[in-house]
Every structure is written in structure tokens, then in C-alpha cells.
Amino acid sequence: MERLLYFNGALVPEEEVRISPFDHGFLYGDGIFEGIRAYQGRVFRLEDHLGRLYQSAKSLWLTIPETRQQMAEAVLATVRANHLKDAYIRLVVSRGPGDLGLDPRQCPKPTVIIIADQIQLFPESLYESGLPVATASSRRPSGDVLNPQVKSLNYLNSVLAKVEAAQRGVPEMVLLNQLGHVVEGTGDNIFIVRNEMLVTPPRSAGILPGITRSVVMELARGEGIPVVEENFTVHELYNADECFLTGTAAEIIAAVSCDGRLIGDGRPGPLTRHLRARFMEYAANEGVSAYPGLSVI
Numbered sequence: 001m002e003r004l005l006y007f008n009g010a011l012v013p014e015e016e017v018r019i020s021p022f023d024h025g026f027l028y029g030d031g032i033f034e035g036i037r038a039y040q041g042r043v044f045r046l047e048d049h050l051g052r053l054y055q056s057a058k059s060l061w062l063t064i065p066e067t068r069q070q071m072a073e074a075v076l077a078t079v080r081a082n083h084l085k086d087a088y089i090r091l092v093v094s095r096g097p098g099d100l101g102l103d104p105r106q107c108p109k110p111t112v113i114i115i116a117d118q119i120q121l122f123p124e125s126l127y128e129s130g131l132p133v134a135t136a137s138s139r140r141p142s143g144d145v146l147n148p149q150v151k152s153l154n155y156l157n158s159v160l161a162k163v164e165a166a167q168r169g170v171p172e173m174v175l176l177n178q179l180g181h182v183v184e185g186t187g188d189n190i191f192i193v194r195n196e197m198l199v200t201p202p203r204s205a206g207i208l209p210g211i212t213r214s215v216v217m218e219l220a221r222g223e224g225i226p227v228v229e230e231n232f233t234v235h236e237l238y239n240a241d242e243c244f245l246t247g248t249a250a251e252i253i254a255a256v257s258c259d260g261r262l263i264g265d266g267r268p269g270p271l272t273r274h275l276r277a278r279f280m281e282y283a284a285n286e287g288v289s290a291y292p293g294l295s296v297i
């Protein structure tokens, strides 16, 4: 079936989407994006994703032509137009076409694209067994270099870590910051479990503040599970009781070894399994419906 994309204000067939070679998103990675999921026709935490998008835009002096309300409607319309119930939605706002210089003032019209498709980040078997991970040799840039809180189109840091993952024979990498603190995965946040308490790096460590991360923190606290935002080193990761990663694409997945050291007993731990089940149940029942008034099941 022909895929329809939202492209600068209208839903158009994929083949009709034309992006200028002078678009600064293409030339310089000058732009931002969001990855969003829909579960059973309901778009999960759309408000939060749009909040993060517009915050990233503000940091980059990027004026998004759509209002938040228009953008929310565009996301829902794209899911609907592709008849999707479970979807992975990619929303990209790039600086738009300009000249060959860097100056964004030469780019009067940002390019806005929404794609609704499907994604499976890791094979199902890895959700059962958990992931072996390794620490990446390149560090996350600190907030005064390229603020990781801005979800910019520049993902080279994560791309290089993915290349290294393949070389080291693991599906995912963990990145450290300049101080040697554990920060996050290539596209996901990280938690460890220590004495039945969840520990996750604070924003100031240089993380992207994940929507899944904040939902997991909320769900855990709602059940009386303590959560602290605290820096930890790779030594503490090796010696944690459990570890898991969270992200829109990855959802919740256990990490069961790091740099060859088993984490806990080397299997997804009880708290990780519980939170994954709790999250999946919550996600299926929350969100903004793309099919209002209709049964989406």
C-alpha cells in the first residue's frame, strides 16, 4: 500500500516528497526530530513529545510553522491515513532550503515531515534474553559542546557507537560522558537496580530526557519503588543487580552483561520484567486516539 507522509502542511504519497539538496537539515544536520509510538491507534504521550520538540526548536532558534495543536493533528492524521494501529512515527523539522552558507537566516521556510511506519529495534528473542552491551570508546558531548537535551538531527555520536557495537558483536552500546559517568545508550536511557532502588543518570549528566524514562519513573514511584537520579560509573553498572534501557523504539529492554561482565545473574531481573509488563499495559491504554469514536482494537 502506498505510504502517505505529512510534508509541509499536506498528506502526500512518499514519491512526491521532494527535499531540496540545499536544505540545511541535509547539508548541516541543522534540524530536530522526535520518535513517537502509537499503540492500538493511540499516540503515546504526544503532548510530551511535542513539548520536547518545541523546546529543542527554541534552543536552535528554529521557528516551527505549525502550532502545537496543528502538529498534534498532523501526527494523528498521518497515522490514520496509513491505516496504522501500532506505529512508529518520525517527526522531522529541518531548517529548510537556503544557500550553501551556514547562516540559518537564509532559510526562510523549515521543512516538516511526518512518517508513520513500523519499527522493531531488537529481535523478540533479545527481549526474552536481555542485551549484552559494551561501553563505547567515544564519549557523549557535554552540555556546553552540543547539548544532548536538544534532539538534533546530528546523531553521529550514536551512529559511531552503533558501528562499534557491530565490531564488538553486541546489539547496543552504553555511552559515558567526559567524567566517566554512564549516560545512556545510542537511542535510549539507562537504569540500574541497586538494592531494589532504581538509579538513573540525572539530566546534568548529559542525557536526552526521555519520555519513556519519565513514564518508567512515574510508574515505579506510583508503586512505591524508590527512584533516584544519580551519577554512576561503569563499575557500578557491572555490579548492579539489574540494568535496563528505555526508549520509544526500544520500549524497555534488559541489559544483562556489559563489557563481558554479567549484570546480576546475567538474565533479565524481576524488577525489569515487572516494569516492562507494567509499561506495556500502561502504553496500550494511554494516549491520544487517532481514531476517536471508533473501536481501535
Ligand code: PMP
Pocket (backbone or CB within 6 Å): 035, 158, 184, 185, 186, 187, 188, 189, 207, 208, 209, 210, 211, 212, 213, 246, 247, 248, 249
Ligand atoms: N536517548 C537518546 C540519545 C535517544 O535518541 C532517545 C530516543 N528518543 C532516548 C534517549 C529515549 O527517549 P524517549 O524515551 O523519549 O524515546
